[in-house]
Amino acid sequence: PDPDAAAVQAAMARNGQLTKPPGALGRLEDLAIWMAGWQGTDRPHVDAPQVIVFAGNHGVTARGVSAFPAAVTEQMVLNFRAGGAAINQLARCFGARMDVHALSLELPTADFTIQPAMTEAELLEALQTGWDAVDPASDLLVTGEMGIGNTTSAAALAHAICGGVPADWVGRGTGVDDAGLALKAQVVAEGVALHAQARADGIEALRCLGGRELAAMAGAILRARHLRIPVLLDGFICTAAAASLDAAKPGALDHCLAAHVSAESGHAPLLAHLGKAPILSLGLRLGEGSGAALAIGVIKGAVACHSGMATFAEAGVSEG
Amino acid sequence: PDPDAAAVQAAMARNGQLTKPPGALGRLEDLAIWMAGWQGTDRPHVDAPQVIVFAGNHGVTARGVSAFPAAVTEQMVLNFRAGGAAINQLARCFGARMDVHALSLELPTADFTIQPAMTEAELLEALQTGWDAVDPASDLLVTGEMGIGNTTSAAALAHAICGGVPADWVGRGTGVDDAGLALKAQVVAEGVALHAQARADGIEALRCLGGRELAAMAGAILRARHLRIPVLLDGFICTAAAASLDAAKPGALDHCLAAHVSAESGHAPLLAHLGKAPILSLGLRLGEGSGAALAIGVIKGAVACHSGMATFAEAGVSEG
Known part of the structure; x- marks a missing residue:
């Protein structure tokens, strides 16, 4: 579905009557009107935001692409469940x-340098998990992720979808050194070369180069579109997962905002590829949905006004 | 007073132990540690933020520098009191x-092109109003303003303090056209020429070129320093008022953050003069404390983490 044109018109008319000089709330005005369109009302709201964190493990960690051991994925899941x-805190x-x-x-x-990251059945299961995870009663969605090795997976996906060279898309992730960065670029080059046929197909690229948590984010973002729930995209990994939907169908991310631009070096060019201007720029590079959760506050402020x-x-x- | 060095050290130590890669929360980490210093605790908080809006009228409106009539100042005060x-909404x-x-x-x-905007008694009364308005129990302060004509006053103050030429500091305010912009530059030039002696003295510049609401903001910011309450500076007018304190005593704004950079053209260079990097950049140009109130959300997120x-x-x- 597309935004509600009548709600957009009504929200624009209301915006012009509010007690402020025209345009004085800057981007907050655009954000509120955009929310109005997706929510189908001239009085948009953020009363029930939902944050979903998906976690997955990556075979490509065998190549030594992360500064943290793969066991940290599960340890962090326990930390999420314990509230730590x-x-x-941001949610x-x-x-x-x-x-x-x-x-x-x-x-x-x-390991995507050897074979596709997922079978078709595995991809579908992950997409379904994401699809089912969205609460239809929520009015704003954040999808976050945890997965040791997933900046490498996201870089491969971005390289497959957007082109360029591997160095355009690999970054330091949780904190690899220069040698680690060079290794990531090598791994990305190998993966994209092996799955060259997937470059023309966003969903096939997601299957071959992505991961379960990336696919689940894509499934959740797709479900949100069907429910007309606006989405705040988080950092590089979330945006790479989303980009697979855009590659499959241009306009598929019209219901998504770029919540922030992260410090992971591939994020800014990926947002530029998608034509999305970030709301925040605070040097975050944590994932988990953290940057998008922070932007919930900005959206709350915009719709409150x-x-x-x-x-x-x-x-x-007096109107001046 | 200065920040609590022991609290800063303790907060830095704590930050290094939190379950995230080092530095992964970017500027949020710096903001939390900064808050720790001013609040004197390794666990900073934003439980009782205070927004104070000061309103004043400006004789210089007789020169036709605003797109809105001066009566709007009082009308908006009633709107603030009615909650509209x-x-x-942001508070x-x-x-x-x-x-x-x-x-x-x-x-x-x-009219500051004819005589000083305020007498010494009037300046003191306004400073005192601001000083008294701060709740000592608050843990984060936003000072906002309303005053038809006050972007012209702020531009004159910025020009007097920072130098340059009037065109560096005048902007469209609530929405003047090109002729209005040229008139503002002319009025600023006249005012700063008339009060040339005030250029070396921030507080005298505030008296001659500022306004009651600017002086009150300065008084509140000064009181916050005495109480070690961190301050979020709002847009151009608030920052110009604050700059008078910095001109009077370098370091006087060490307890202040630049909440945002506004669309008013003089704000970015004024922040650069003060050496403050804005937290948000969303094209706001409303005043009232709106941009700073929005940034309360970012600070809340930082200290929550x-x-x-x-x-x-x-x-x-595992720590990797």
Whole structure:
């Protein structure tokens, strides 16, 4: 579905009557009107945001692409469930429901430099997990991830979809050194060369080079579109997963905003490829949905102003 | 007073133990540690933020420098009191107490192209109003303003303090056209020429070229320093008022963050003069404290992560 054109028109008309000079709330005005279109009302709201964190393990970690051991994925899932991670604090801070889905952590994806990361059945299962994880009653969605090795997977996906060279898309992830960075570029080059046929097909690229948590994010983002729930894209990995949907069908991410631009070096060019201007730029590079959860606050502020302010007529203020 | 060095050290130590790769929360980590220093604790908090909006009228409006009539200042004060303005929605959204102080609206400042905007007694009264308005129990302060004509006053103040030429500091305010912009530059040039002696003295510049609401913001920011309450600076007018304190005493704004960079053209160079990097950049140009109130959400997120996250040891997560 597309945004509700009548709601957009009504929201624009309302925006012009609010007690402020025209355009004085800058991007907050655009964000509120955009929310109005997807929510189908001239009074958009953020009363029930949902944060979903998906976790998966990656066979490509066998190549030594991460500064952390793969066991950390599961340890962090326990941390999410115990409420101790950054995303827990941010979800609570902005009044979001938070769900955690660990996807077959005991069964990492295959090393994509040797074979496709997932079988078709595995891909479908992960997409379905994401699809089912979205609460239809939520009014704003954040999809986050945890998966040791997944910046390498995301870089391979971005390289397959956007082109360029591997160095355009690999970054330091959780903190690899220069040698680690060169290794990541090598691994990405091998993977994309092996799965060259997938470059023309976003979903096939997701299967061959992605991971379960990336596929689950894509499934959730797709479900949100069907429910017309606006989505805040998080960092590089979330955006790479989303880019597979855009590659499959241009416009598939029209219901998504870029919440922030992360410090992971491939994120800014990936957002540029998607034509999305980030709301925040604070040097985050944690994943988990953290940057997107922080942007819930900005969206809350935007819709609070739009839906709560008095008009010139209501307040008896001269329009200048 | 200065930040608590022991609290900063303790907060840095804690930050290094939290369950995330080092530096992965980017600027949020710096903000939390900075808050720790001013609040004197390794677990900073934003439980009682305060927004204070000061309103004043400006004699220089007789020169036709604003797109809105001067009567709008009082009309907007009524709107603030009725809860209908943007700042009311943002203060509520981020759990801030909001206070409104109208400063002698029936008595505009003098036209600064003819004589000093305020007498010494008037300046002191406005500074005192700001000083007294700060709640000592608040843990984060936003000072906002309303005053038709006050971008011209702020531009004159910025020009007097920072130098350059008037065109560096005048902007479109609530929405003047090209002729209005040229007139503002002319008025600023006249005012700064008339009060040339004030250029070396931030507080005298504030008296001659500022306004009651600017002086009140300066008084509140000064009081916050004495109470070690961190301050979020809002847009161009708030920052110009603050710059008078910095001109009077370098370092006087060490307890202040630049909440955002506004669309008012003089704001970015003024922040650069003060050496402050904005947290948000969303094209706002409303004043009222709106951009700073929005940034309360970012600070809340930063301290929530810092003070609420589990350490590696607590969560049983490997440190890589």
